[in-house]
Amino acid sequence: MNSLNQQPPSALIALCDAHGRLNPQAIGWSPRPRVSCAISGHLGRRKRWNHWCITTPRWMLSLTQADFDYLSYGSAYFLDLQSGQSVAHSQARPIAFGKQLPDQPQHSHEFEHPRLQLRFAEYPGRLRVTVAAPDIGGQPLHVALDIQRPAHLDSVNLVAPLGKHSFHATCRQLGLPTSGSLQLGSQHYECVPGHSFAAMDFGRGVWPLRSHWTRAAFAASGGIAGNFGSGWTDHSGLSENALWFGGELLHLNTPVHIQPTPDNPLAPWQLSTDDERVALTFTPRQQHHACRRMGPFYADTRQLFGHFHGVLRGPLGERVPVDAAVGWLGATHTRW
Numbered sequence: 001m002n003s004l005n006q007q008p009p010s011a012l013i014a015l016c017d018a019h020g021r022l023n024p025q026a027i028g029w030s031p032r033p034r035v036s037c038a039i040s041g042h043l044g045r046r047k048r049w050n051h052w053c054i055t056t057p058r059w060m061l062s063l064t065q066a067d068f069d070y071l072s073y074g075s076a077y078f079l080d081l082q083s084g085q086s087v088a089h090s091q092a093r094p095i096a097f098g099k100q101l102p103d104q105p106q107h108s109h110e111f112e113h114p115r116l117q118l119r120f121a122e123y124p125g126r127l128r129v130t131v132a133a134p135d136i137g138g139q140p141l142h143v144a145l146d147i148q149r150p151a152h153l154d155s156v157n158l159v160a161p162l163g164k165h166s167f168h169a170t171c172r173q174l175g176l177p178t179s180g181s182l183q184l185g186s187q188h189y190e191c192v193p194g195h196s197f198a199a200m201d202f203g204r205g206v207w208p209l210r211s212h213w214t215r216a217a218f219a220a221s222g223g224i225a226g227n228f229g230s231g232w233t234d235h236s237g238l239s240e241n242a243l244w245f246g247g248e249l250l251h252l253n254t255p256v257h258i259q260p261t262p263d264n265p266l267a268p269w270q271l272s273t274d275d276e277r278v279a280l281t282f283t284p285r286q287q288h289h290a291c292r293r294m295g296p297f298y299a300d301t302r303q304l305f306g307h308f309h310g311v312l313r314g315p316l317g318e319r320v321p322v323d324a325a326v327g328w329l330g331a332t333h334t335r336w
Contacts, residue, residue, distance in 0.1 A: 074111035087137030139185030168205030218327025223247035280310035303330035
């Protein structure tokens with residue numbers, strides 16, 4: 001596995017060459033974005049997405065903008081963790097009418113549709129997120145959030161081959177302090193200072209026709225967070241698993257076992273590692289199912305939202321308790 005840590009801050013590595021072949025020097029893990037994810041060729045096989053999840057003690061918001069060459073897609077999902085009320089809305093359109101997502105994670109982008117507007121505007125040290133939907137579950141939705149990007153906070157940046165002609169680059173940013181508010185109809189929701197966080201999943205790649213993956217993540221006060229995944233990295237020898245302690249990232253090379261209760265996805269799940277660094281229980285509050293189809297192609301995602309409890313082991317082996325940390329666990333199956 002290549003480590004990109006030694007690259008100068010200004011030196012970006014190309015994800016692939018002019019013919020769309022994966023650059024071997026880009027493969028590996030880094031705590032900071034170091035790869036320019038422009039992809040040549042592979043028309044129809046390229047997948048690009050920016051997914052954001054905002055968690056607070058009372059509510060959660062999931063926002064996605066995606067480009068699949070032949071389709072541009074935007075979605076918003078809101079869940080009130082206290083009442084269980086949830087609403088969702090998505091829009092798709094031919095990619096020719098959309099703006100391409102940027103090649104690096106900290107660049108502005110937007111999705112424009114009369115029924116859904118998503119705007120992500122980058123400023124020094126922060127991101128401004130605004131959302132407007134005239135009718136989501138029969139009510140208008142307006143969102144205005146400021147997401148901080150602390151200079152000291154590391155992230156999971158990984159490039160992995162998926163097969164002979166396929167590969168994926170990701171940037172997972174977790175535990176970003178968030179402020180602002182959300183208005184759904186007559187209901188007003190505020191971020192709770194010190195307990196509201198944003199997570200970004202930046203993805204750019206060339207994928208095989210069929211694929212699947214599982215991912216779980218959470219963030220809590222005190223700079224505690226976790227990112228766990230499997231599926232897409234299984235045959236690469238690489239890992240996206242990571243923990244944050246006081247905002248400092250600890251990369252895990254060991255697998256994280258993500259085990260459901262048989263025949264009941266809403267029952268508690270167990271997440272563990274063989275070395276006992278991770279010993280968590282995830283208790284779902286609600287399930288959100290999204291399946292975007294276009295002819296024979298689809299991306300089917302079942303995402304559970306709820307709370308994590310348990311114990312982590314810090315960098316020195318110390319016990320770090322996790323108590324009702326808000327997060328999610330999702331599984332995706334695709335033919336795209």
